Amino acid sequence: MQPKKIKYYLLGLFITGMILFVVLQFNSSNNIRKLIKGNEQLLQELNVKNELQKLQTNMAKTDSKVRGAVISQDTTHITGIEAEIAIIKADLKEINKIVKNDSTEKLLTQLYYLVEEKNNFNLMVLDTFYSNGKEAAEKMINNQKGKRLGEAINGILRQLDTTRQSEVNRTTHLIDSSGQKAQSWGTILVIFACLTCLLAFLYIISRIHRQEQLIEALDESQRQEKKLAAVKEQFLANMSHEIRTPMNAVLGFTHLLKSQPMNDKSREFVNAIENAGQSLLEIINDILDISKIESGMMRIEATSFSLRSVLHSVNTMFRPKAEEKQLQLTVTIDEDVPDILYGDMMRLTQVLVNLTSNAVKFTHEGEVHIHARKIWAEDNSVRILFTVSDTGIGIDADKLNSIFDRFNQAEASTTRKYGGTGLGLTIVKQLIELQNGFISVESKPGEGSIFKVELPYTLGESPAEEDNNYYSDNDLYPLHPDVRLLVAEDNKMNQNLLRHLLSSWQLQFKIVNNGKEVLQALDKQHFDLVLMDIQMPEMDGYTAVQAIRNERHSTIPIIAMTAHAMAGEREKCLQMGMNEYISKPIIEEELYKIIQVYIGKLPPRELPSALHHPHETGAQHLINMHYLHDLSKGNTDFEKTMLEQFITQLPEELALLKKAIIAEDIAGIRATAHSLKTTVAFIGLEEHLYPLLDPLEKLPENNYHLNVIAGQFNTLKQLCIQAVQEAINILL
Template identity: 75%
Template sequence: MQPKRIKYYLLGLFIFGMILFIVLQFNSSNNIRKLIRGNEQLLQELNVKNELQKLQTNMAKTDSKVRGAVISQDTVHIIGIEAEVAIIKADLKEINRILRNDSTERLLTQLNYLVEEKNSFNLMVLDTFYSDGKSAAEKMINNQKGKRLGEAITNILHQLDSTRQSEVNRATNLIDSSGHRALRWGTTLVFFACLTSILAFLYIISRIHKQEQLIEALDESQRKEKKLGAVKEQFLANMSHEIRTPMNAVLGFTHLLKTQPLNEQSKEYVSAIETAGNNLLDIINDILDLSKIESGMMRIEPVSFSLRSVLHSVNTLFRPKAMEKDLQLSVTVDESIPDILYGDPVRLTQVLVNLTSNAIKFTDKGSVTIHVEKVWEQDQALRLLFTVIDTGIGIDPAKQQSIFDRFNQLESAATRKFGGTGLGLTIVKQLIELQNGFISVESAPGEGATFKVELPYTLGDSISEDQQNYLAEGEILPAHPDVRILVAEDNKMNQNLLKHLLHNWQLQYKIVNNGHEVLQSLDKQHFDLVLLDIQMPEMDGYSTIQRIRNDLKSTIPVIAMTAHAMTGEREKCLQMGMSEYIAKPINETELFRLIQLYTGKLPARDHVNGSHLPAEAAPLQVINMQYLQQLSNGNETFVRTMLEQFVTQLPEELSALKNAIASENISGIRAAAHTLKTTVAFIGLEEHLYPLLDLLESLQENSYHPQIVAAQFNTLKQLSIQAVQEAIHLLL
């Protein structure tokens, strides 16, 4: 039977059952009514017999009293005779009431006459007794008139009683038959009810069982879907990250190449590479953002922030691009809007950056305007309307809703001309909805577009201005005094690298060695961002981020720095509460982009002119200086400092690894291998040493074999010695 037709069969069965139930109930009720009527009729007939009997008895009593008074000449016997006569009349009246019908009309007429005559005769006897004496009264009694009247009354009463007896018999038969029929129909109804209940119970049990099976199947399907979704998100994130790492290298070397003397054609090629690389990096970043939102890892972290600072950063970021296209870029804010608000400035910046980027991209001439106004305010809460207006190509009204769908752009021609994936507005819409806001668009082809974003905020607390400078002694004051970075890193080479980068970017910073110092610094001072190493002594990065989020109740952006290359490391960092993840060796461009994104206070980077180190006198067999040269931007002192640090630090870390292997300290071996990965990455030893270090870092108790580990260490030691010798040669 087809599943779709089952419901019709069930409906038909239900209707048939209801009709049968109604028929059974009707017949049962009808027989019960007959039974009730029969009982009522039987009671009435019994009442008639009782009334006839009372009449006969009362008349006999009256006769007896009259005779007794005459014979004994004692008037005591006739005391209350009038009352007795009245009772007889009342009995006769009641009999007339309950027996008045066509079949008894004649008998009742005779009875009424005879009873009246009998009463009159008795009264006449008494009158004669009182007036003429006993003899005259006895003579009247003996003339048989009274006797004949009594016999006539008795005869009529007998006829009435016989008539009522047949009615009693008929009522009894009716009661008996109705009772049996009611019993049969009641039994049938009970049987039908029991059968229906059993069938309904079996059906419900069957449906419950099927529903349980369906729920189990749905749960299993949901588990598989979540598993597949997690695999998809993990694959997507890992793929995007793995693509982004070499892309940052491509862009970094392109940036360095632009600083070299080039002919016009070469400059054109380099610019094309840089443009294509930036476009590809934007696509990868969009995919990462979308995967974070869909996997629930995108968090809204409200803090007190300056609205006008955010808008100034957006203006500064896009002004060069607007000037390049000869567009007028303006940002205006209503004066009634307070500057310090409580919300998520990072997501607000991301929304405005996407909308402004699109406006400039699709506008060839005219202007792009960002305007902020207040649409509602009550107590400490308010809603702001951000309007981004351009004079670009516009959007067909029929396609305005679809632009927020993923991978959707207006026309294929627009994709070819302007590029992109069509994910930007999808991400914007989802970010706005995460903040309980909404977005709308008004546009027409050739007349530009107006995007309106409404977001809720509350009034924020004043942002304390801590004037303490975190630069090392002798360094110049930062160009961005309102940007404060806290760096948690225990590796000396990493500390030197970060000092070099943050100093070149002219940012304020403070470097600490472990998680305890991070918590102390955050408790005493204000920072905009934390760069947090995962592997640190005393308190690692995971424990530190939990303390920051749970104990300090801080929502400060925290970027994890780790040399872990294992699958799922990035997702683990995000789940623990990190804002983002950057792998070691640290990519300069990626780090600057993250600082720019999460502080919202840095303009686009200017090109830095620098020179490469001169080529080495002899070819290097192990060391690869490309990464260090890229970070240095031509600073030979920085390269020399890093090489000296490497020559000093590598033997110490090898010694620590050797001691851990000698004592068979598995956790110590893993920690030492992880530290070595960071150190050797600066001079390009990943290809040679990472395979060995990965094995040592993932070492487990049940897979520990001393001979194999010792052989791995010896190979590691030989390559490290050669790397140190090459580094010393470069320092000479």
Template identity: 45%
Template sequence: MKLPDQNTAYRLFVNGRELAHDGNPTTSAATTVPRWSTQLIPLVALGDTLRLLLQVANYQHAKGGTIKAITLGESTQLTSGLAMDQAMTVFLTGFVLMSGLFFLGLFAFSAMDRPMLYYGLFCVAYSYRVIGTDSYVLHTLFPQIPWFVSIRFEYGSLYMAIGLFVKYTQSLYPRDTHPPIVRVMAWLCFAFAGTVLFLPPMLFTRLMDPFLGLMVAYIGYAIYVYWMAFRRKRPGATFSLMSTGLLLTVFTLILVQYFGFAAPLQIELFVGYVGFFFLQSLVLAFRFTYALNEARYTEKQFLANMSHEIRTPLNAILGFSEMLESAPLNGEQKESLHYIRTAGKNLLTIVNDILDIAKIEAGMLPLESIPFSISSLADSIRTMILPVATDKNLSLVVETDPTLPAIVLGDPTRLTQILLNLLSNAVKFTSQGSVTAQIVNAGETVDSVRIRFSVLDTGIGMATEVLPHIFERFRQANDFTTRYYGGTGLGLSIVKSLTEMQGGWVTVSSVLGKGSCFTLEIPYKLAANPQEPTVDLSVEPQLAATQNVRILVVEDNLINQKLAQQVLKRFGYSIQIAENGQEALDLLKKTQYDLILMDIQMPIMDGYTTTRFIRTTLQSSVPIIAMTAHALASEREQCLQAGMNDFIPKPFQLDELQRIMRKYLPSALKTAPAEQDKPESIPATGFMLEPLLLSVDNDLAFAAEVLSLFLSQTSLEIGQIKQAMAHNDNATIGRLIHTQKVAIRTFGLTQISQLIDSLEARLAAGNDPVQTNLLVKQYVAALEAELPVMQEVLSNLQKDSVAD
């Protein structure tokens, strides 16, 4: 026999024998002891007839007597059913209580998100309702709890839970609730809770029926609020609406049971409760994620604005200092200028590192897949790092595997960034000895190859316990490293991210005081038709070819205006300045321009709006190049979507600006290589004496001898190349440029070395002879442009040798 609780104490007799009691029922309020629990009574050897006598005493509760039915049944079935109900109750209580404690803990960390506080308190309060009512599992587990305490917890927890849920709803969607209504609802709940503290049970239990009516109204109002939040697309409103629907279902079942209409199954209440609390937890989790995404968006905007604000003055600093290099300066001025440029470039590196991290996090760092030569790229990087290594008397060695493919498909920019980062670190942390870069073919298939890069140094090294964390952001070996060597601790994190984005891996091994070795491997596709794009060696145009080119510079910063004027006049262009987009439009209505350099952030009218107006209203197709200090990956796409043709971030290098501009100049104003004997452009001087001196151990006399021999031979070989071109003798051309290859690299002529690689690839593949012939002309012109400089250096060397 299953005996549910009776209000408030009872004694059961079966066939004249007392078989069960709950509390101590007597004929006076003073001696009656109330208690509630659910009991199972075995009925053994009592015959085929049962006469039940139930004595009930109630002096403390508004409702008295039998409300829940006494059940007869098979012993095993009733026992297992009660055990299952109790198990679900205990599980659900733990689930609700832990949810509340979890969100209270989260609130304790920040003390800012009020919905977490109210929801956590609501869960803690309602967890008592789960285990301390209905079948009263808590009373069964802990029979020593006084009834006068448990009855107050039972009623008080309900009033407080509903009041906290009202506050939770208001804090969750404050713009969808009505403060006066919510205030009245909450204070009514807390007033009911106050009656539990100050009134005897016989009185405060009489208030349950009116409160149940209020609770139905509260749930209805909550559904209204969540519906409005759902319509207005508030964060998590869908889950809130679903959970409140479940809560209404649960309370409907509870009310049906309370008024004696039907007894819902425990599993129904269990599923309803679990669904309600789970969905409410999803609401807060969704809000947290939404707030995190908003914070990331704000961070992205901050980085974009920071980029603009920092890069704008950097553009002026680096641009003007670059122009000053060509001015006559004394030794002290040159040294000061060197420090300015070094500091500016260091600051730009820090800004770029921070922005790269932001782009990688946002998944907005695009990877290119273009043909390039790994050997040529390695030579370029060696040339860039060599001066720094030479200043520290370090030996810089770059070893490339002769079996490397001539051309691969990949992202040369990201590979350059990786290797420059590793080699710069190696040089920075090495005071004596050497820095070595090894590039080997780690395995090749029909259409792909894995390239392994290793950077070794004899520097300070790292302790073993540091190595597992060295690729983490803002991590360096120790505080001394940060203070003494500087840096942000972002470089290696960027290296790891860029390597893994390309399908590769990176590891490190190091011995403290002896040096480090960074190894990475990246897969590349093999070029189906091995050829490298023509190397663009554009430099300053001849005045005759550019004096009619009209450039409109739309820029609001005065310093950048002056810099643009000097740079473009130096190129020989005719320029006009507009301080904002509206002024640019006024000028375009009066004058035709060949090209527009457009800043993005400007007062009155920004670059995007101006460009759209030019394309749609003015119906102009004039080339527009975005020239902005922003550097986020989305910036280029936004520029192109607005109708711009290209994008160059500030601060820019002069040759890079010139290269991009030449792509969009009117064809009549360009030198046409196919129609003239001379190539499109003459490359800038790139000869460096330092690599030659390093290779001959600073022997000036021997360096002069090598340089003299090269000049005498090259003059003859250039004539032979021209003659071979006239007879389409590609074999002779290939042989001659190959003999010059080592010397070209020794002299630091990286651009000409890249031309040689491209030519060799074209000659081997038998590409279009017209394009090959054009590339040969570029090579000859580039080499001829270097010869006078080399001759002057040779004369100075010979004078120094005589003086010695």
């Protein structure tokens, strides 16, 4: 049966049931009425029978009184005789009234006549008794007239009684028949009601069962949907990792290649490779952003920020590109717009960067203008209207409604000519809607475009000035007054690297060794951003970030730093509460860009030209100094410090690893192998040592073979000894 027709079958069944119920009820009611009518007739017949007996009794009583008075000559016997005769007449009239019908009309007429004659005869006997005496009265009595009248009356009464008895029998039969029919129809009605209830119950049970099946199917569908979503997220994580890893290598080696002497043609090719790599990374980021928004992983993190600093950063970021295209890039803010706002600075920056990037990309001459003004304010709430206008190629009117759709651009040729995924404006719109804002666009072909973004904010509070005595800690470098970073890292070589990088960028920072010290530092001091290692002693990065988010309810940006290269690590960090993820070994440009985006106060960097490194020769078989050279930018003291730290730290970590292997301490083996991966990465030993360290870092609990592990350790030890010797040779 088709689902669409079932309702008509049910309706027909319901109507049929109702008709049958009405018919049954009608027949049952009809038989009950007959039963009631039969009972009334039976009562009437009994009443007639009673009246006939009463009439017969009264007449016999009257006749007896007359005879007694004549025979005994005692007139006291006939006292009240007239009243009794009147009663007989009244009884006769009552009988005539309740019995009269076609079959008894003649008998009633005869009875009325005979009773009247009998009464008159009795009165005549009494008159004769009073006037002529006893003998004359006895003579009248003995002439048999009174007897004949009495017999005739009794005969008629018997006929009436017989007739009434037949009527009583017929009525009784009718009552029995009606009662039986009423009982039968009542039984049928009860059976029908029971069947109807049973069918309704079975139908309801079947519908409930069907509903339960649908709920189970829905639950299974939801489970499958979640499973597919997890597969999708895992796929995106794998794709992100697998693409980012070679792309980082491509961009890294491209950056190194740019620092080498080359002719103009070669430099053009290298620039093309770098631009293509950056474009590919932007595409990957767009795909991941839209995936995070759709899966609900994109969170709005509100914090106090400077609006003018954000706009200044956007202006600084795009000014070189605008000047390259000979465009005028201007940023204006109305005076009544408050500077310190409370909201998601990162999402605002992402929106403005995306819109400004499009404006610069699609404008060949003229200007790009960014303007901010206040359009509404009440108490401590405001709504800010951001306008990004340009004099670029513009958009056709029939395309305006679709430019915010995914993978959609104004023209089919736009992607080929300008590049991009068509996801940028989709991401912008959804980010704005996540913040309860609105976006609109006005444009004409050849005249440019105007994007208007309206976002709600509350007034923020400026960070309180910190106590300068706190910066007496020798791990904190007071070089830039506007930026304060907290670095959580337990590896000494990583600490030296981050000291070198952050100091060279003129940033204030404090270095701590574990998650507990992170929480203590945040309780004492305001920081703009946290660089958080994942694996640390006492309290790891995951535990620390959950304490920051759930217990302290802080929205401070937290960047995860980990040597894990497993797929999905970035998404895991984001789910745990991190804002971004950077893998080790740390790429200088990538770290600077992340800090620049989340802080919003750092200008673009001008990289120094590459210097010649006399220590790098073809004699080293293991150590590769490219990464360290790239970080040092010719700072030989920094390189020397890192190599000395390596020579000191590597034997210590090997000793810890050996101790854990002998003790069969699997957790200790994993942790030490992870730390060793960071230590050896600085001098390019990944290719040689990671194949030995990865199995130790992922060592399973139930598959520990001491001989195998010892063999791996001996191989690792020999390579490390060779690497240490090479490092010593470089320092000499």
